[in-house]
Amino acid sequence: MRRYGKNPDEDDIRVRPNPKGNRPRTHTRPKHEDAQDGMVLTVDRGRLTCLVDGRTVVAMKARELGRKAAVVGDKVSLVGDLSGDKDTLARIVRIGRRTSVLRRTADDDDPYERVVVANADQLAVVTALADPEPRPRMIDRCLVAAYDGGLSPLLVLTKSDLASPDKLLEAYTPLGVPYVVTSREELENGDAAEGVRELLDGKVTAFVGHSGVGKTTLVNALVAKDRRRTTGVVNAVTGRGRHTTTSALALPLGDGRGWVVDTPGVRSFGLHHVDPSRVVLAFPDLAPGTENCPRGCTHDSRETECALDAWVAEGHADPARLDSLRRLLETRERREGD
Secondary structure, three states: OOOOOOOOOOOOOOOOOOOOOOOOOOOOOOOOOOOEEEEEEEEEOOEEEEEEOOEEEEEEEOHHHOOOOOOOOOEEEEEEOOOOOOOOOEEEEEEOOOOOEEEEEOOOOOOOEEEEEEOOOEEEEEEEOOOOOOOHHHHHHHHHHHHHHOOEEEEEEEOOOOOOOHHHHHHHHHHOOOEEEOOHHHHHHOHHHHHHHHHHOOOEEEEEOOOOOOHHHHHHHHOOHHHOOOOOOEOOOOOOEOOOOOOOEEEEOOOOOOEEEEOOOOOOOEOOOOOHHHHHHHOOOOHHHHHHOOOOOOOOOOOOOOOHHHHHHOOOOOHHHHHHHHHHHHHHHHHHHO
């Protein structure tokens, strides 16, 4: 009986060649000791633009990485042609450990998780005070994603010349979330950029928000002129912005002391990936009120013994915040029931 294996010892055993070529197969992966470190700036149809030693290099993911994908902000190691010349292509052979990850899903019942940016220090939630109207529940969702992903939140309110920020700040100032208010005039004269830059100094900040809130306009005011992106206008009929930013892009601040990541405008921010038990942690004004809840309390509006109702009634938090929390939790409950 013939014995077949990786090391046959019989002379009459015929070792079949590699059907895809004459090179012998091996399980030993190259170590790539000469790989250079870089940072992913943007991703476009399988091609990744990276910053390597001050040069912009276009690369592709190496096959040995499998399904592991690199996203904007990832620290990577590259080999191949790293000159950055036209029509050259390098290979990403390693993806570094991530310190933070901002994730979202298209909707709460969508199981497909999208990683927006990696290794960001903070998340700037950009919201217009008018044109389009602010959506506090969208802000709450972004706060949940920020806390869950290890990012510090920052609230950026734009278009204060069209509406007062007082009502919105009344709801979010007690949470201790840093904020900055800007107007169109301040964007034009540069005062808005200076006020925001102070909160971005030395950090990697991801900007998220609805289309038309002035997110890209603000980013353009923060970066050098040759790095600015195209902006759009708000539809007068629907009140929605037109998508002009189609992919996330990391840009250095004008003073070189930090990075901003401009992301495409979103109309929904799904939280399918967030465990329901962690949602309440993103509501620091409500979390202390859960201490008196009975064991296993879901904080649902149907829970007659939920201590959050008394907590809000005593004036510790805004009733709208409790309503927002319960809407999120009810969505999670429907997801689990499907």
